[in-house]
Amino acid sequence: MPTGIAIRDVREQLFDAAERVLLRDGPSALTSRAVTTEAGCAKGVLHRHFDDFDAFLAEFVLDRVDRMHPQAAALRESAGTGAVVDNLAEALTALFGSAAVAMVALVTFRDELRARLRRTWPAGVPVLTEAVDMIASYLAAERDLSRIAADADIDMLAPTLIGAGHLLFADRTGTPPQAEAVRRTVATVLAGVVREPL
Known part of the structure; x- marks a missing residue:
């Protein structure tokens, strides 16, 4: 589902969104859908940049x-x-x-x-x-x-x-x-x- 909006620095946008979800709703609420919804992008965007959600989370933790x-x-x-x-x-x-x-x-x-x-x-x-x-x-x-x-x-x-x-x-x-x-x-x-x- 394309959003029609060009996304700059996708990884950083997704990491920032993950942090907001994590702080607001806790680790059990941290899903790929929650992250992409928070980031305002299609779910497929996350999967184009990371092998799977746990790969995303590992890079998110190391980035922080x-x-x-x-x-x-x-x-x-x-x-x-x-x-x-x-x-x-x-x-x-x-x-x-x-x-x-x-x-x-x-x-x-x-x-x-x-x-x-x-x-x-x-x-x-x-x-x-x-x-x-x-x-x-x-x-x-x-x-x-x-x-x-x-x-x-x-x-x-x-x-x-x-x-x-x-x-x-x-x-x-x-x-x-x-x-x-x-x-x-x-x-x-x-x-x-x-x-x-x-």
Whole structure:
């Protein structure tokens, strides 16, 4: 069913539509028809660009992971400025205020999607493992600046912060946590390793 409208950057349009459906209606509502309806194009458009819907979803997840790179770079560059706890609280809020929580649910919800992602992403849930790397890189930079204790176990602190942040934001339909709750969580996880006032 042609729409008669030329579509520019089809993949991006479809990915943006998928994100809107995922955030609004959850992973169970994410179907090829829902995505193409949201994008305002014929269902066949998706299938012309992707082998099947799970191939589309795998590329969608990886595209959204790639979008985390600027946030990771900005966080790393903030090392040495502001308060460590505040920097991390803001980073967690930005991360989990995005589609990240819904992405975790999507990957958990679809067995075939997980199998496809394993081909290029051998361990973990892509959004969460990328987030752990982002936090670890920042903590390492702060450790190099002596704002984090030299013996801080970054390989344990980073996933602990991501896990705690995910739990705070896990109910995507509820009220997001207050900024102070996020800050308190970060301060608790980092208690004893931050070398500045919490």
